[in-house]
Amino acid sequence: DLSALLKSGFSSRVRSLYSGTGGPDPLFQPIGGMMQIPLAFQKVIGERIKLGAEVRSVSQTEDAVQVTYRDTTTGEEHREIADYCVCCLPMSVLKEIDITLSSDMAAAVNETGQSTSAKMGLQMRRRFWEEDDGIFGGHLWSRSLQLGEFSYPSNDYFSEKGVLLGYYGNGNQANLSDKSVQGRLDHVLTQASKVHPQIRDEFESAYSVWWEKVPYSLGAYGRTPGLALREQLSKPDGRIYLGSAGTGTRPAWLEGAIQAAWRTVETLHDRAMKG
């Protein structure tokens, strides 16, 4: 019944299918997942990256910038002094740390917002959606189920087990943010079993990430800042440059981080060359 389909709100969920819907175009999936992109950078510049270094403060004078950080293994405090600092901390973290910014820049940082997106993965002992229902990849969308985007894996078809994306949406929906992991899991399995009655029997284990509650994220990707805000965030502030994806037009995409990096490198290079 086409009219029932059109009235269901289904069309509001049709996205990422044509250009101009907000994401990069065309969309690709890196083999092994999005994490392979930063790992590939790490392979090239690995020895210059200091892991386990929790930045506590960034302060600047006319001549230099000082960053203090805590070694998360030993608990020791360290500091680095440099001519400039390109600060790529997420805006949500930047709001919390001790950093010397002008009042205009501090206000701009405080104006940025963060998505409340959250995810839950469900490992199934059998790929029943493929074997029983003939579903290979794709998504299940329904407002009433309150699962956000529920997705079927588009990898390893016909293999033994599979991980469903059981929940991808606003972490505050159905009070999930305040629930225990078990409480979130109960919600997801109860709702998903309305479409897939096999899901409880085939369930093996789950993971859940509510980014707002992850200390070094304090939220999922940033919300896209308006033009005036972007212009402010993209300016150097004394000797500090903000270089995260949250300063540009695509905070929710790795492409946004790369755009911000190019912009910052070019601006800083021009300044350094002028002496």
Ligand SMILES: Cc1cc2nc3c(=O)[nH]c(=O)nc-3n(C[C@H](O)[C@H](O)[C@H](O)COP(=O)(O)OP(=O)(O)OC[C@H]3O[C@@H](n4cnc5c(N)ncnc54)[C@H](O)[C@@H]3O)c2cc1C
């Ligand atoms: C649920 C979800 C799904 C996504 N899906 C996609 C996708 O499919 N495709 C895509 O292109 N993009 C996706 N993104 C967006 C992408 O991950 C971001 O746009 C991108 O990672 C932003 O890059 P960034 O370098 O600005 O920040 P981040 O990648 O967030 O890097 C910031 C770094 O700072 C570190 N940090 C935080 N606090 C401190 C501190 N005090 N001291 C030291 N280090 C600190 C963090 O640990 C992190 O490593 C997704 C994001 C989320 C949350």
